[in-house]
Amino acid sequence: MISTDGLSRSFRTPDGGEFPAVRDIDLSVARGESVAVLGPNGAGKSTLMRMLSTLLPPTRGSARVAGFDVSSQSRFVREHIGYVGQGSGAGHHQRAVDELVTQGRIHGLSRAAARGRAAELLSLLQLEPLARRKTQAMSGGQRRRLDLALGLVNLPPLLFLDEPTTGLDPQSRGHLWDHVVRIRQKTGMTIVFTTHYLEEADHAADRVVVVDRGRIVADGPPELLKQRSAGHTVTLAVPDPVAARRLQALLATADRVRAATAHGTAVTAKVDDGRTALPALITAARDHGIDVVAAETRTPTLDDVFLELTGWSLREAGAFSTGEAGQSSGAQEDSA
């Protein structure tokens, strides 16, 4: 469905230099896959999506999407994909149903067929009561569902979703994904989406592609990625910070523990197997007169994986300025 070869895109910077937003991407996506492109702000996710959907010509490399070349056969690519951009796609003075009918006409449907398709999609995405409402009077979640409907008008075999849920409340996010997952089950559509919510990648994707500073740094099923960051995290709570520091010093030298850190009254230890390590660590603490008041074992999340791969926590991705990404990219090149 998608195959790229050294796909790259640079932007000219105001000082006359070149900023590589996407670098040497070799990606291939099979029919029916659901792929999450995960990465912090400025990683190059949108630039990649915009190249794959013909909105932005690559500066180097090539890509075939839905059977056509994005540069030389862009119109055919556009006929065969659905694309839901990061911004809101419906005109704010337009009514929902009118935008859907126009979209159908653009894709070559007769007026009657376009009306029929609009009605189907409004019902599929539970937007029927809002059909005649102007999009500017819709909530964020409703507008996103309309954007999704607009992307589905041509029943594309391949759908791109660029941060479909950013800015929505958790309930609307869940609701939108329910629709996407259901549509995918029904149609077998191939889906490529970007997000910086790990739960979404974990929940809706068969495959996660982690992008950092324009490059793919990891690619695989969510489970495999989590296994790569092997082991468990054990957190022990103690009554006071002094005890926490003593426990941290104790655990740092323990056999089973790979690393231990103390925050306030909690000590976190990375271990290979939490189930056997947890009782042993609690016993070791008791033997040294340290009371453990609570304990928890956690399997790694994609956030842990991401942190290991890139040194950035996705949760703090907001603090990641895109300008700095450009400056520091040279230094990061070797480690990537």
Add this chain to the structure above:
Amino acid sequence: MTPDTAPRRRSVTGDVLIVMGRELRPVVSDPFSLVVGLVQPVFFLVLFGPLVATDAAPEPSPWAWFVPGILVMISLFGTASTGSNLQYELHSGSHERLLVTPLTRSSLFVGRALKEFVPLVAQAVVVVLAAVPFGFRPHVGGAVLGLLLLGVLGVGIGSLSYALAIAVREQDWVFWTVHQTVLFPLMILSGMLLPLDDGPRWMRVLAQFNPLTHVVEAERDLFAGHIATQDTALGLLAATATALLGLFLGIRALRAGTS
């Protein structure tokens, strides 16, 4: 839902009509938006008109001189700001959504520009009818031609406005600065509201280079029923040239902005 198997032929005309239809739909579903654009010209007609009408009233009748000027004023003020709508869509993502469809690129621009014709002519008809009770007696055939000419001018001004909006998409304040700076000199130097015949020579020279001057004079001839005159020919030429220039610049700006 079953996939479409119908062969897809693309015609630029078809695409232009789709884009034009999309642009017109909010106007048709909410015609009141046109009334808002009429408030200013109607004030001019009612408050300014009587002053011009009593004073140095040029031939043949004060209204025959004044109303065509008001019509050109609507096309200037009503249409020159239309680029801000496009600017909004460029930022919001709805223009991007259209770009990622198989629509021919130029139709995205031409369809928008041609749309300006419709609301402009509708507003002009209202102004003409409103002036009749004041004593305006247009020549019917000439008036129809005059409205068409006005529509062509509107397409030109609209295209220029869109082209500007695309060119300065990253700094929207530039759009309004240019808009404010250019509109008033163009208006004064066209003689649409105040005759320039007694003005200083430099003003009259500059006015000759202002396409609006020729459109205003053509409109006056047409509404008076003088159809085949040199002024109407010049006006048609000026309006057409404005439209072609605007479309050319706009399509070029759109191509440059999306690659």
